[in-house]
Amino acid sequence: MFSDRIEAGQRLGARLAAAGYERPAVYALPRGGVPVALEVARALQAPLDLVLVRKLGLPYQPELALGAVAEGEPPAVYINDRVWRFAGVSDGELEAVKRRELAELERRRARYLEGRERVSATGRTAILVDDGIATGATARVALRALRGARPRWLVLATPVAPPETVEAMAQEADEVVCLATPAPFHAISLYYRRFEQLTDEQVVAYLAEAPVEAPGPPAGEG
Template sequence: MFGDPPPFKDRRDAGLQLASALMYLKKDRPVILALPRGGVPVAYEVAHELMAPLDVLLVRKIGAPGYAELGIGAVVDGERPQTVLNEDLVSQLGVSSVYIAEETERQLLEIERRRKLYCGDRPPLQVHGRTVIVVDDGIATGGTMAVALKALMQEGPAKLIFAVPVAPRETLDKLCVGVDDGVCLTVPDNFRAVGQFYENFDQTSDEEVISLLERQYVGLPANNSRAQATRHAQER
């Protein structure tokens, strides 16, 4: 016996549906930040429909000494990259400040490499005083989104919102603490993985990320904040 079809055909379809739910924010002239790579095709449709600037928000985990898969914190890029630590875990493991500084620098270099790959010489979008919408293609545990939101809170946005097509209820409840709003189209009871809610959940390539970011950048009006940010950076 076959169940109901997935609610999203692909990331583009999910993005269009998400854009409809976020249209009430268009008047705020928001900034759209995508968690790459899978969040970019979703965020592109949101940015396109809301006529908003689009950027990536790169997050790199800081692994524990000798256990790289155990995250003790993360580095989040932006106009002023930030390090967000799990202070309880750092204290419990006795991780030195020297190790954290070295790992932070290593992850910052990787963030710079990836930002150069995806965005060329375009500077990160400024978020201070802006309505910021952070988009991904779905959330499971919410670890990356939580770190991203925590870092962005320190940048002083006027409003901070996360938006995803699908996520489990317990994850959403945790993420909603401290933000102005959270938008999720599907909150299933039987969540196992994000991909189960898409007909097509093929991996997003670097080439697609680069293309979508460039298309939205070029397609914006000349007086948009993205163009203004670029001119500001060139004048400095």
């Protein structure tokens, strides 16, 4: 049981700091993952960024998930082939949904990070953080987006997740760090004493507190 996301992040940060990762960069899944990731970034003295993910809903039934898309270069897309075939969605309709959701991801990045540059995962230890993982659907597509940036090592870190999800995520990340793996697993909120919904304003405030990476030495020095 964690008292709140801050305490969970401090405990997770202590575990990760002991690993001695080379050139770590921390990536949060908003909204709930942001305060956890902030404490991890502080523990590692690492820069903090986001990986934003959106559900891809059916064109005529948006609440039913066809898959998900995560921002990245290139964006990572996960499609549930069984739903796609059953729904009869055309390639053109799928592309239209993807474009719309990617535009929304860009809008949210501008809102949360207020124009700050992205933190490149290339050649670094990229650490994806959430406040808890249930099925792993969102984490999976976010990990694939980070993998596309060619990190040296890819870590998924979370305070709590069911053991079967940890096992499944080990196929996507180079390493999974999870403080608690209760079985049977219930809703993530049950493992926190305080688990309030976060607002966009709170997310912006947390991100503003993140460590700033010092610039490297000028060419020819260091």
